[in-house]
Amino acid sequence: MGEQVHDGHPARATRLGPPWPRGAARLGDGDVLVGGVSLTELAEAYGTPVYVLDEAEARRRAAGYRTALPDASVHYAAKAFLCTSFARWMDQEGLGLDVCSGNELALALAVGFPAARIILHGNAKTESELLLAVKHGVGRVVLDSFPEIAHLAALADPARPQGVYVRVVPGVAAGHHAAVRTGVDDQQFGFALEDGGALEAVERVLDQPHLRLDGLHCHLGSQITDIEPFLTAVGRLVGLLGRLRERRGVTLPELDLGGGHGIAYRVGDAELPPEDFAAYVLPRLRACCAEAGIPVPRLVLEPGRAIVGPAGVAVYRVLSVKVAASGRRFVAVDGGMSDNPRPALYGAEYSVQLIGRRSAALMEPARVVGRHCEAGDVLVPDASLPADVRPGDLLAVPASGAYQLSMASGYNLVARPPLVGVREGAWKVLLRREALSDILEREGVGAAG
Numbered sequence: 001m002g003e004q005v006h007d008g009h010p011a012r013a014t015r016l017g018p019p020w021p022r023g024a025a026r027l028g029d030g031d032v033l034v035g036g037v038s039l040t041e042l043a044e045a046y047g048t049p050v051y052v053l054d055e056a057e058a059r060r061r062a063a064g065y066r067t068a069l070p071d072a073s074v075h076y077a078a079k080a081f082l083c084t085s086f087a088r089w090m091d092q093e094g095l096g097l098d099v100c101s102g103n104e105l106a107l108a109l110a111v112g113f114p115a116a117r118i119i120l121h122g123n124a125k126t127e128s129e130l131l132l133a134v135k136h137g138v139g140r141v142v143l144d145s146f147p148e149i150a151h152l153a154a155l156a157d158p159a160r161p162q163g164v165y166v167r168v169v170p171g172v173a174a175g176h177h178a179a180v181r182t183g184v185d186d187q188q189f190g191f192a193l194e195d196g197g198a199l200e201a202v203e204r205v206l207d208q209p210h211l212r213l214d215g216l217h218c219h220l221g222s223q224i225t226d227i228e229p230f231l232t233a234v235g236r237l238v239g240l241l242g243r244l245r246e247r248r249g250v251t252l253p254e255l256d257l258g259g260g261h262g263i264a265y266r267v268g269d270a271e272l273p274p275e276d277f278a279a280y281v282l283p284r285l286r287a288c289c290a291e292a293g294i295p296v297p298r299l300v301l302e303p304g305r306a307i308v309g310p311a312g313v314a315v316y317r318v319l320s321v322k323v324a325a326s327g328r329r330f331v332a333v334d335g336g337m338s339d340n341p342r343p344a345l346y347g348a349e350y351s352v353q354l355i356g357r358r359s360a361a362l363m364e365p366a367r368v369v370g371r372h373c374e375a376g377d378v379l380v381p382d383a384s385l386p387a388d389v390r391p392g393d394l395l396a397v398p399a400s401g402a403y404q405l406s407m408a409s410g411y412n413l414v415a416r417p418p419l420v421g422v423r424e425g426a427w428k429v430l431l432r433r434e435a436l437s438d439i440l441e442r443e444g445v446g447a448a449g
């Protein structure tokens with residue numbers, strides 16, 4: 001781990017609230033500390049763009065779920081971001097893991113993540129992914145199609161029935177963009193309640209002796225800031241549990257409501273904290289179960305963004321500033337849609353700050369754009385930055401921990417950025433920057449010079 005004693009001006013330090021990680025502070029010289037480490041120093045040491053991950057913030061958020069919901073089973077959704085260190089942190093915090101590919105599963109197993117606490121998802125799992133899950137004793141496989149029920153049953157070990165959930169589409173629309181709303185019909189995930197598909201799937205699973213049906217699952221969508229859709233989903237899923245009890249006399253012990261809990265990307269944005277699940281979802285679950293005359297299943301949750309999103313900060317360097325004929329000021333940085341495709345994909349909104357120096361200039365509108373060869377490579381369309389922002393300046397984007405590095409691409413062969421973990425004034429490179437040799441190696445070609 002690198003270490004640092006920062007000699008800024010603590011007396012003039014200002015605490016930064018959400019969307020920054022807890023404890024982040026702006027020093028008198030304009031530098032920002034995250035996890036007690038200077039972002040400017042990390043940018044100097046590792047180049048830009050550089051992603052910074054505050055370990056304490058991620059652990060605090062994971063632990064927050066356990067405290068708010070001590071009887072629930074909480075599985076971190078690895079799709080939001082995964083590396084071996086992060087898998088270890090989640091294990092140490094007592095969370096399970098939700099994975100949705102063979103490689104996510106293999107990475108978790110490689111660091112000894114207990115297979116029994118892993119849930120495998122996917123609307124199109126390969127045979128080798130199912131086999132890997134069965135072989136290592138993955139706790140639950142979430143069944144997503146009729147052929148998969150028979151397929152997994154055939155692969156399962158007769159001596160050790162495979163735990164499964166059936167993914168149900170409850171007909172609830174929620175989430176920040178149509179592309180992430182999976183709780184409604186006419187998308188590729190799960191079995192609909194509406195046309196009886198979910199009931200049929202459950203019946204088929206119950207007829208498979210090598211599968212053990214542990215519960216129902218649903219995932220409504222992502223970046224949901226309102227608890228109401230979850231309450232509606234609880235009512236509908238408990239309705240199905242009640243019918244199952246009547247028809248087949250079965251009682252399912254678990255109910256997985258997926259993830260999707262929203263976070264703040266800008267000052268003042270709403271969040272959906274775990275305390276809201278304790279305050280509203282648990283009582284609704286109890287009430288619905290009482291009405292249906294069934295025992296209350298254990299609540300299972302799969303938050304991804306809400307754990308890792310606020311723990312990440314992206315730091316870029318300004319490469320050019322230009323005023324277009326339209327009069328708009330474009331501030332171009334050395335990253336863009338290759339490390340953060342969310343604005344281009346979903347119109348996602350972020351905040352951005354000049355760091356590393358103080359500016360007395362007036363704040364003026366600016367469009368922060370990336371370096372890729374398309375006009376849609378916009379990171380923050382309507383930012384406000386000092387009028388004197390210039391090439392060489394550093395810009396920081398908080399709330400960058402989720403669905404950025406995990407969705408990063410190699411567009412324009414721009415190397416994927418490094419990730420530096422910070423904690424209590426010390427830091428460690430968790431992922432190094434992608435090198436040209438990594439790119440050439442895939443072709444079996446050595447790097448020149």
Ligand SMILES: Cc1ncc(COP(=O)(O)O)c(C=O)c1O
Pocket residue numbers: 077079080098121180219221222223258259260261302303304305306402
């Ligand atoms: C099945 C499932 N579970 C959990 C998640 C995690 O979602 P989020 O990161 O929004 O909490 C997702 C992605 O939205 C998902 O598809």
Ligand SMILES: N[C@@H](CCCC[NH3+])C(=O)O
Pocket residue numbers: 079180222223342346402403
């Ligand atoms: N990538 C999406 C979230 C997808 C969630 C996966 N089910 C986003 O950034 O909002």
